[in-house]
Amino acid sequence: MIGLSIENLSMRFELPGGDHVQALQDVSLDLKAGELLSVLGPSGCGKTTLLNIVAGFLAPTAGELILNGHKITGPDAERGMVFQQGALFEWMSVRENVAFGPSMKSMPKAEKDKTVDHLLDVVGLQDFKEKAVYELSGGMQQRVALARCLANDPDVILMDEPLGALDALTREKMQSLVLKLWKETGKTIILITHSVEEALLLGERLIVMAPRPGRIHKEYRLPFADLGVDSDLREVKKHPEFGPRREEILNMIWDMEEEIMGAKEDAA
Amino acid sequence: MIPLLMYVAIFVAAFFIVTKVVQGAGLKDYTSLKTVTFGDESAVRPNRAAGIISILTIFLMWGIFTGSSLLPGFLHAPGPYEGTTTFTYTAQGDQGSDDATVTVVVHPREQDTDAPEVDPGEGFAKNDSAAIAQWRSGLITVDRNDELGRDDGVQVVAINGESIAPGQSVAVEGGTVTLSDRGTPNFQPNRGWQMEPLYLPAPEEVWTRTLSIAGEGFRNFTLVEHLGYSLFRVVVGFMLGALVGIPLGYAMGLSNWFRGWFDPIVEFMRPVPPLALIPLVIIWAGIGEAGKIILLFLAALWIMAIAARSGVSGVNISKVHAAYSLGASKWQIMRYVIVPNSLPEIFTGARVAMGVCWGTVVAAELVAAEQGAGMMIMTASKFQNTDIVIMGIILIGVIGFGIDMLMRWAERLLVPWKGKG
Numbered sequence: 001m002i003g004l005s006i007e008n009l010s011m012r013f014e015l016p017g018g019d020h021v022q023a024l025q026d027v028s029l030d031l032k033a034g035e036l037l038s039v040l041g042p043s044g045c046g047k048t049t050l051l052n053i054v055a056g057f058l059a060p061t062a063g064e065l066i067l068n069g070h071k072i073t074g075p076d077a078e079r080g081m082v083f084q085q086g087a088l089f090e091w092m093s094v095r096e097n098v099a100f101g102p103s104m105k106s107m108p109k110a111e112k113d114k115t116v117d118h119l120l121d122v123v124g125l126q127d128f129k130e131k132a133v134y135e136l137s138g139g140m141q142q143r144v145a146l147a148r149c150l151a152n153d154p155d156v157i158l159m160d161e162p163l164g165a166l167d168a169l170t171r172e173k174m175q176s177l178v179l180k181l182w183k184e185t186g187k188t189i190i191l192i193t194h195s196v197e198e199a200l201l202l203g204e205r206l207i208v209m210a211p212r213p214g215r216i217h218k219e220y221r222l223p224f225a226d227l228g229v230d231s232d233l234r235e236v237k238k239h240p241e242f243g244p245r246r247e248e249i250l251n252m253i254w255d256m257e258e259e260i261m262g263a264k265e266d267a268a
Numbered sequence: 269m270i271p272l273l274m275y276v277a278i279f280v281a282a283f284f285i286v287t288k289v290v291q292g293a294g295l296k297d298y299t300s301l302k303t304v305t306f307g308d309e310s311a312v313r314p315n316r317a318a319g320i321i322s323i324l325t326i327f328l329m330w331g332i333f334t335g336s337s338l339l340p341g342f343l344h345a346p347g348p349y350e351g352t353t354t355f356t357y358t359a360q361g362d363q364g365s366d367d368a369t370v371t372v373v374v375h376p377r378e379q380d381t382d383a384p385e386v387d388p389g390e391g392f393a394k395n396d397s398a399a400i401a402q403w404r405s406g407l408i409t410v411d412r413n414d415e416l417g418r419d420d421g422v423q424v425v426a427i428n429g430e431s432i433a434p435g436q437s438v439a440v441e442g443g444t445v446t447l448s449d450r451g452t453p454n455f456q457p458n459r460g461w462q463m464e465p466l467y468l469p470a471p472e473e474v475w476t477r478t479l480s481i482a483g484e485g486f487r488n489f490t491l492v493e494h495l496g497y498s499l500f501r502v503v504v505g506f507m508l509g510a511l512v513g514i515p516l517g518y519a520m521g522l523s524n525w526f527r528g529w530f531d532p533i534v535e536f537m538r539p540v541p542p543l544a545l546i547p548l549v550i551i552w553a554g555i556g557e558a559g560k561i562i563l564l565f566l567a568a569l570w571i572m573a574i575a576a577r578s579g580v581s582g583v584n585i586s587k588v589h590a591a592y593s594l595g596a597s598k599w600q601i602m603r604y605v606i607v608p609n610s611l612p613e614i615f616t617g618a619r620v621a622m623g624v625c626w627g628t629v630v631a632a633e634l635v636a637a638e639q640g641a642g643m644m645i646m647t648a649s650k651f652q653n654t655d656i657v658i659m660g661i662i663l664i665g666v667i668g669f670g671i672d673m674l675m676r677w678a679e680r681l682l683v684p685w686k687g688k689g
């Protein structure tokens with residue numbers, strides 16, 4: 001089967017002193033190739049744990065993940081990841097960062113240069129390719145991170161709040177860029193975000209997770225990502241369905257946060 | 269006390285002159301336009317003028333209090349008395365009293381001078397003469413040539429007409445006369461405010477000594493060889509320390525077993541000052557090159573191991589994860605992520621280690637060595653060659669400073685991403 005299937009995934013962390021945290025419980029999800037899934041949820045609902053398991057950085061305590069017919073057992077170039085920030089290699093130039101993946105698998109130089117040049121054009125950093133990454137602004141650095149991930153041509157792109165540290169304007173531009181890249185490359189993307197608006201705009205599918213234990217609370221199929229590919233995201237936000245959806249999800253997460261706070265107060 | 273007051277006075281005067289008068293028309297950059305500078309660390313930058321005046325002041329004070337020929341004479345602090353002075357003493361016995369004159373020639377120490385011939389004069393007390401070196405004092409046995417001396421019950425009762433008793437002093441021209449317990453005048457020429465060359469030679473003397481040692485050498489080795497030996501030991505010891513310490517630090521940063529095994533050793537050895545190891549190293553390896561290099565190796569080893577360890581453990585896990593999901597193997601992660609990421613820390617460690625090694629090598633050479641900067645100043649001090657000692661200290665300081673500058677320069681060149689992660 002082509003795509004990613006997550007079957008009955010559970011993750012339990014044993015704490016010193018005999019306690020434990022059930023970070024994920026029986027999470028099942030099927031993702032077709034080329035789907036864009038955004039994941040929302042209050043803090044502590046296991047979104048990042050889920051992403052780390054898909055990336056192969058963590059082994060689940062139960063359940064399995066199948067990508068394109070084979071089991072995921074560890075990190076691999078078929079699953080690229082874009083981090084919030086700080087994951088670029090500051091000892092390399094922009095070009096070298098983007099070329100990292102191809103260099104690791106010893107791609108011939110001509111082909112590598114072509115790939116890198118093309119991606120730098122796509123993210124609009126052609127003029128900055130010989131700069132050191134720490135000379136770039138936060139938004140540019142995230143564009144480098146995107147290009148670096150794409151240079152490896154992964155089947156799945158995992159994004160862990162990639163736009164979380166950017167200012168509102170840059171963020172909006174980057175959201176358009178993500179949609180454009182998604183449409184052009186046809187990659188499967190899992191995007192974790194704290195912003196309900198971002199999740200709605202970018203998520204072709206959207207899951208809201210609930211904490212204690214971490215599980216999928218509700219799932220949506222949304223039209224906004226497809227609309228946003230060809231039009232201004234600010235226009236998409238004026239869609240009659242957008243406002244009510246946002247309110248609904250905000251309330252849902254708000255209630256969960258309240259519950260967590262309440263539980264904490266009871267415990268205290 | 270007087271030099272300290274003078275130094276403070278120069279400090280205050282320079283401050284007011286430079287800040288109030290000269291810099292009134294300074295440039296108006298961003299920092300100079302800040303209204304809040306007190307407590308704003310970024311607004312505090314070393315004042316260039318202050319730095320230059322500070323260095324000049326040190327040389328100026330040095331020149332003033334050593335009577336340096338580099339300074340015009342009126343700037344010198346009052347020097348020690350030099351020349352011929354006279355005072356009279358009054359000898360009194362049962363037979364009455366008589367006055368006689370003592371002529372004292374005060375001469376520079378390095379120039380031998382005989383007591384001048386003087387006319388004995390009238391009376392039972394005869395005129396005397398003496399030659400006394402600057403900064404020294406001398407007993408003048410005035411009754412040596414007198415017709416009636418101490419054995420006849422004659423005593424010195426006055427100097428220049430002022431009465432005096434054993435233990436008391438009278439100021440005379442060019443010095444002080446103190447009567448010893450047995451009644452002999454002791455002449456102490458005025459010392460002035462200058463330092464005796466034995467304690468602090470003038471700057472130009474240190475300079476000429478530096479040139480002569482650079483030309484003729486010191487104790488069978490030229491100056492360059494002495495300094496070269498010290499530097500050679502530092503470089504070899506440091507290199508060996510880095511060669512072992514960096515891989516050790518990497519192993520400790522990457523493996524539980526290595527971390528567990530070596531942590532107690534490294535954490536124990538780190539606070540042991542390398543100087544404390546000198547006796548043991550001398551017992552084990554003798555005072556030759558091997559002992560020094562072992563000592564410096566040990567001085568650099570722990571610093572480099574800890575720097576490499578923290579360089580490895582300081583890597584942002586996102587970078588490692590990113591490299592894994594870009595398809596890098598363990599070896600590639602080591603080569604392209606962990607090593608470059610640890611370089612800034614290693615450079616910081618190297619700078620510290622070079623400084624410690626330089627200090628340690630000088631100390632080790634003080635204890636025992638045939639050549640080297642430390643040996644040079646230790647030997648010179650035994651022969652009271654203060655100029656060589658001061659020259660050595662200055663050269664050791666300059667080289668230490670140079671090493672640090674070189675390391676900083678290399679750091680900027682080789683790890684420009686330091687602190688940018």
